[in-house]
Amino acid sequence: MRAAHSKDSRGNVVFGIVRPCTHRLTDGLKTEWMAHLCGLCLALRSDHGQFARIVTNYDGLIVSVLTEAQTERTEDQRRTAGPCPLRAMRTAPVAMGEGARLAAAVSLVLASAKVRDHVADRDGVLARRPLAAAARRVAAGWDRAGARAGAELGFDTAVLLDAVDRQTGIESLAGHGTPLLRITEPTETATAAAFAHTAVLAGRPENAQPLAEAGRLFGRLAHLLDAVEDREADAASGAWNPLTATGTSTAEARRLADDALHGIRLALRDARFVDDKLLHVLLAHELRQSVDRAFGTTTCAHQGYGQQPPQGTPGGPGAYGAYGPYGSHNPYGGGAGVPGGPGGLPPMPGGGDAHKPKPRGFWAGCAVFIGLCCTCRLCCASEYEGPWSRKKREGCCHNCNCDCPNCDCCCPCDGC
Numbered sequence: 001m002r003a004a005h006s007k008d009s010r011g012n013v014v015f016g017i018v019r020p021c022t023h024r025l026t027d028g029l030k031t032e033w034m035a036h037l038c039g040l041c042l043a044l045r046s047d048h049g050q051f052a053r054i055v056t057n058y059d060g061l062i063v064s065v066l067t068e069a070q071t072e073r074t075e076d077q078r079r080t081a082g083p084c085p086l087r088a089m090r091t092a093p094v095a096m097g098e099g100a101r102l103a104a105a106v107s108l109v110l111a112s113a114k115v116r117d118h119v120a121d122r123d124g125v126l127a128r129r130p131l132a133a134a135a136r137r138v139a140a141g142w143d144r145a146g147a148r149a150g151a152e153l154g155f156d157t158a159v160l161l162d163a164v165d166r167q168t169g170i171e172s173l174a175g176h177g178t179p180l181l182r183i184t185e186p187t188e189t190a191t192a193a194a195f196a197h198t199a200v201l202a203g204r205p206e207n208a209q210p211l212a213e214a215g216r217l218f219g220r221l222a223h224l225l226d227a228v229e230d231r232e233a234d235a236a237s238g239a240w241n242p243l244t245a246t247g248t249s250t251a252e253a254r255r256l257a258d259d260a261l262h263g264i265r266l267a268l269r270d271a272r273f274v275d276d277k278l279l280h281v282l283l284a285h286e287l288r289q290s291v292d293r294a295f296g297t298t299t300c301a302h303q304g305y306g307q308q309p310p311q312g313t314p315g316g317p318g319a320y321g322a323y324g325p326y327g328s329h330n331p332y333g334g335g336a337g338v339p340g341g342p343g344g345l346p347p348m349p350g351g352g353d354a355h356k357p358k359p360r361g362f363w364a365g366c367a368v369f370i371g372l373c374c375t376c377r378l379c380c381a382s383e384y385e386g387p388w389s390r391k392k393r394e395g396c397c398h399n400c401n402c403d404c405p406n407c408d409c410c411c412p413c414d415g416c
Contacts, residue, residue: 017222017290018282019058024289025281031093032278036061036068038081039095043104048145052104054369055111055142059222060103062282063194066211067099069279070202070272098201102153106194108146109157112139113164115362124361135362155197163190171240176247180256183242184223191219199271210270214283217260217267221287224257225294250295257291357390 025033040061044052068077077097083089116139118124119132126132143161150157163186174183195215199207227242228250234241243253265284273279360368365388372387386393 017059017225018062018286019290020282020286021289024285029278029281033061033065033282034087035078035093036064036095036100036278038084038087038092039064039100040103040107041086042081042094043096043100044107047101047104047149048108048142051138052108052142052145054366055107057107060107062218062279063103063106063198064095064099065279065282066195066198067097067102067201068095069276070199070204070207070274072274098153099198101149102155102194102197102201105146105149105153105155105157106160108142108149109160110164112142112146113161115139115142118362124359125363126361131363153197154200155194159193160190163187171242171245174242174245176245178246180224180242180246180248180253181220183246184220187223188216188219191222192216204272207271210267214264214267214271217263218283218287221257221260221264221291224253224260225290228253228257228294254291254295257295261287261291357385359390360388362388 020033037056037058041053041056044056071077077095078093079096080091081094083091115135119126119135119139122132126135143157147157167183167186170183170186192212192215195218196208196212199205199211223242230239231241231243233239235244242248243250264287268276268279268283368385368387372384384393385391
């Protein structure tokens with residue numbers, strides 16, 4: 001593995017930090033969220049083939065939500081999709097249009113960067129030359145497809161690839177005392193470009209600047225939460241982590257995360273929307289939930305995040321939220337945490353980790369992903385094991401009963 005960067009720091013721009021628990025969405029917002037998720041998946045299939053659907057992710061759809069929030073709703077923005085295993089063979093309305101296509105193009109380019117990263121690090125089966133060569137061909141194809149789709153929408157995906165390439169050089173020069181925001185800058189630049197282009201697609205150029213600011217801060221959060229979640233696991237494996245490399249404390253990382261949350265809300269206030277209810281839930285309320293989970297301060301009992309042992313007790317969450325992984329919902333996300341760390345088991349006596357599930361390789365994860373799709377577990381299971389990370393997940397349509405306070409987002413959010 002190259003010491004210059006962390007496996008999970010490159011190409012991880014719009015993946016994995018906003019996955020709303022369905023108990024916090026009203027029926028209407030849940031339907032809308034699923035419409036954008038399915039719309040992203042079907043846009044990938046329509047424009048780039050069935051295999052491209054494996055890069056569907058929970059954060060990529062924010063680009064689609066942003067675009068639609070700025071436009072008047074028309075009948076052309078929805079269509080009824082046929083039965084799908086991920087919806088328990090039910091039909092459903094799905095989002096269509098340029099927002100879904102832009103989300104698909106961005107997801108493809110970033111997924112290709114993640115594949116190349118795994119190949120460069122010789123992870124799992126990709127240490128074998130024939131499989132590494134095949135993965136490189138897949139990544140190159142996704143690069144071309146994403147660039148082609150982006151060009152059709154007036155978006156130059158080169159800004160994303162440039163950000164990924166610059167990340168390596170920045171991390172290779174980083175050391176103790178390096179400002180953490182210098183390391184997060186490429187991620188911020190990439191997400192700012194994607195968010196700002198939604199204003200172009202929606203025909204609202206006046207929104208480009210505030211949305212670019214919201215995207216920049218969203219990218220900062222993505223990088224920060226990824227680093228916080230992986231810090232202990234990276235220390236155990238010897239992988240590069242921006243917090244450890246720069247000597248940034250958890251308290252400082254939390255301060256930066258809270259500042260980014262506040263900045264996103266202020267930036268969204270400066271933009272003009274037609275209907276931003278779902279967008280507000282995702283980028284105000286759910287982002288706060290993601291930050292709390294990553295830092296182990298969430299109070300929600302759902303998904304195993306609540307009622308954690310106190311800080312410092314055996315098996316407790318520790319400084320980085322051992323029992324509260326928000327998970328990287330990018331299909332190419334990193335592995336499970338070490339015992340006592342994000343995604344792992346409670347610390348074992350003597351520091352052993354014999355029972356910790358090892359992450360699956362790329363191709364093995366693809367096989368498990370297909371199996372989860374065909375059995376509807378990704379959609380309806382109360383709990384399943386992530387195909388790549390092997391972290392515990394909940395089906396996106398699973399019904400749950402939760403006693404969390406403030407589940408409904410009907411408040412005016414005066415304090416946002």
